[in-house]
Amino acid sequence: MKTDVIVLGAGVVGISTAIHLARRGKSVVLVDRRGPAEETSYGNAGLIQREGVYPYGFPHDFGALFRYALNNTIDAHYHLAALPGLVPFLARYWWHSGFRQHQNIAHMYAPLIEHSISEHADLIDASGAGALIRKDGWMKVFRTEKARDAAYAEAEQWSAKFGVNHQKFTAAEMKQVEPDIRADLTGGLRWTDPWSILDPGALLKAYVNYFQSLGGTVAAGDAATIEHVLEGEGWRIATPEGPLEARDVVVALGPWADTVTRKLGYHFPLAVKRGYHMHYGAAEGAKLNNWVLDAERGYFLAPMNRGIRLTTGAEFARRDARKTPVQLRRAEKVAREFFPLAERRDDEPWIGSRPCTPDMMPIIGKAPRHAGLWFAFGHAHHGMTLGPITGRVLAEKMLGERPVLNIGPYRPERFLA
Template identity: 50%
Template sequence: MKYDVLVLGAGMVGVSCALHLQAKGKSVALFDRQEAGQETSFGNAGIIQREAVRPYGFPRALSVIGTAATNRRLDVRYHASALPRVAGPLLRYFNHSAPAAYEKIAADYASMIAMSIDTHADLIKAAQAESLVEKQGWLMLMRSQKNLEAAFAEADTLQREHGVNHRKLNQQQLAELEPGIAKGQLVGAVHWTDPWTLRSPGDLVKAYAELFNRRGGEMLFGDALTLEKTAAGWQVRTRDGETVTAAEVVIALGPWTTKLTERFGFAPPMFVKRGYHMHYAALPDRKLNHWVLDEERGYLIAPMKNGLRLTTGAELALIDSPSTPKQLIDCEAIARDLLPIGDRVDPEPWKGARPCMPDMKPVIGAVPDVPGMWCAFGHGHQGFTLGPATGELLAALMTGEKPQIDMQPFSAGRRF
């Protein structure tokens, strides 16, 4: 079983890389331990976030740092047991979030986000997946007038500098748009109008994987950690014991990427932000029409195929440590007082992990000093949004073409 390229990882990023390499004429095998779109790409909020031109920086306000340090915030929690492992990357994250450094990072980051809708649109059309997509944007809910005015000002800045479109909603306009939300707790919202939403993000990844198969690609199953270097390139073993070989390999394993690459001398300081979700039944007399973020509390509710999905913020923990969904439980109590959510649908909360880099940018390109190994990981909160853009950019690099944007800021050889 010989291919030009072996792509390890069948989430949104890996599937997108496989499709774009295939479009360049490469024979590609897509390799994972399970079907496409079953890990982080399955459990996210289901938004293609065209508005997310500024990555999540480390908070600088002492009041925020103080409440985070004492584990009293809803939007971020941590495991004390993880601190020895993540302290170094978090310190770098803090330093990169200083105003001058952050502004340069945000400019680089925005160049990729600007590609998000167009690159998804091409694949959605080719995959005949239009029925999965809604184009009504999402709402950022605000509870205080001061924060609403600040949000309006920031939205105006993003529109002026990055072409991000929005509507400003006062309390009455929000109530007219979403009558199912409890009255009186909110003062208004920013309606981000450019993003697209998915009622089942995992289904979109599956649709892309099916397109890959229809175009002659092959999905194979096994343990990516069986990867070995050979004289002719690379090889892995499937769970059926077959050997798969390729001249080049792309590592797109999300939060598990460095577990593999460190064997070949590449161990950048990645850390994970875990997140949880739970589905709830809708209330018969109240409806939620849009994806809504309770910005000042730190959770999001989305009307998904399986029910209303509540997704949490960040939990700083080791990737395989036991589930601790208290963050979700605390957010649920607040959400019930505001939004039309009924009984729990899922037997247990879903848990996933976002692969994060200290400088908030994904890692895309050739692995230093390892000929034939490429990588695409570290997208933080935006792997679902940036998958197709990543695939297009990596395929250009791997085939000697000029990428649409400057790729040096995203290179694997940069200083993290």
Template identity: 50%
Template sequence: MPKTVIVLGAGMVGVSVALHLRRRGHDVLLVDRQQPGEGASFGNGGLIQREAVHPHPFPRDTSEILRIARNKSIDAYYHWNALPALTTPLLRYWWNSEPHRYAKIAEAYAKLIETCLDEHYAFARGTDAMPLLRPIGWIRMFSDEKTLAAAVAKAEEGHRTHGVNFKVLDSQALAAAEPHLLKTRHGAIHWTDPVSVSDPHGLVMAYARLFLEEGGRFVTGDAASLVRSGAGWQVQTADGPAEAEQAVIALGAFADKVTKPLGYAPATFGKRGYHRHFHMQGNAVLNRPILDTESAFLLAPMRAGVRLTTGAEFAGVDEPPTPVQLARAEPVARTLLPLGEPVEREPWMGVRPCTADMLPIIGKFPGQQGLWCAFGHAHQGFTLGPTTGRLIAEMMDGETPFIDPEPYRADRF
């Protein structure tokens, strides 16, 4: 029987959940304080990362931990006043990154990643989303033979176990692929499976238009106002109170504003990230996204210009932006590419929603009938939105899910 459903959060995950449910005939209301795609889905590397079968572990090497602790790097930066609140989830993150525990987590994570291209294309084919998807992969560059060889060995393992495809480029092949690079690198891995998206916000908007065209509804509202209403749920919106039999929390890093009042506080934390677009000088171009291992940031060609993205900033999710990493990365990026003037006056900032065991939270909300979780995707919400949407929809309809949802259940915390 059709259900009435409120989906809280209109990023890639929330829009995907809403679209899957609507295609199953349910009456779906999508609610967010902003327009679709204006949260963390707006600012990312624009990659649907089929190669990312291993989540980001907490560093285990002492020298690496000390490097980050100095707080001088591009890839990681922290606010001292944020550390007390982050201590417990980060310690659990470190514990779960122990090699044996991490191997089991990565196996469960890979099951989701392996589906990502099929699920995105199932939405995009035959729509105005399709031109945004560029099957060009991305390139990771290395400065020395030892580091490259270790990365190739790991890539070969990914190919054997999870079907990840790649090419190894020597310095000449890399220069041919990206002729406007200003520095020579020893070699690179070209991940050939991932899809590069020329406008990440545009892709979320395209999926949101599909949802609306197929009879779904969107309204701005306050997700934190979610309360039990009889046997269902109620939330305050710009059109007044809205009620439904079931609700899905897809609020990313802000999910705890809804979950904690309802008695559920999993070990989650936010990683803030920044981006800024730049023009290229003269007729220079960047053909595909590149990540320089030595510099630890991504440069990606977008509609708006070349997007420079940063690593992880550990800070309170509601604190003002502090684009320290972007300031550190820009001069280094200018030694790699002939970047021109920035496109925007100010950088963009968003928050990635992370869990202490690196797996998203997908499934029934503990102890609350008719409430579901779809958050905690860390760096891969953009990649895994359609996969999560399908998984939640199948679970809500009582079907056998196409992926075993056990590793992602909410009550594991």
């Protein structure tokens, strides 16, 4: 079997890349070991974060570091056995999170974020998935005046620098906006530009259906079987139907990218931040009106089609280590005091892994030592947000078009000696 392009990984980045290549007349096979959108792209908080110009950094203040070191928080957790292997990554991550470095990264990262809504809007319209989208932003809510005022000041700076929009709410206004929240709040902040997704998995299934309507094919396959063919000018992978060959291959495998990159001699400093979610009913006729971050506790509540999805922060662990949903248990206890959650609607906690680079920016571009090999992974917390714009700029680069934005800051070479 032959095709023009094999896209490895059927998460949001791979699906988006496949769509943009198929739109440009290429025959494309989208390959995954599981069905489309069954990994990290399925289990996120359901946000297209237009406001997210600053990727999530590593804290530098001593109080936060001490708190995380105790390993009993909701927003962060670590496996002690994994720390020796993570120390080199964490040291680089900490350095890049310094004030000056983080400011520079934000200015390089912002062009991707600026295209997040418009590129999703294109695919949402094309796939007929508008019923899965809300366009009223998301909220942070605060328990103390100190946290509220710091967030307000930060929002003003972001608005001035990057043109992202927000609204502030007093404690009294919050009682009108979210009357069923039980916590004693000092105020809230709504980022008004982002969109939210009522069912991330269903949205990506709609994108896949659109890809197939363009002539694209979805297949099962094992990315680890990748090998050269045609005297090094093409690629082959194994599928249940037999070998599949293509001139070009895109590695969009998220946290599993190293199954291909290491085999081919590319050693990227890629780590994972694992996260959990659980869906709940609402008790006592309560209703959650907004996507809400309990900012000082570190968990997120999202009113999705299946129920209220509670998502946790970051767990630093080996990618394939057993589930340890301690953050979810901690968050659920606090969340039930915050809002009247009812029954759990999932048989067990869901777990996913966010693929992270130490400079908090994705890896997008051509592999420097192989013809026909392309990379698109490392989007950390913003995979859902940045999938469509990543797919577009990579397809443009692959076909010799002028990309809609400069992808130089995301080039793979920045991590390769």
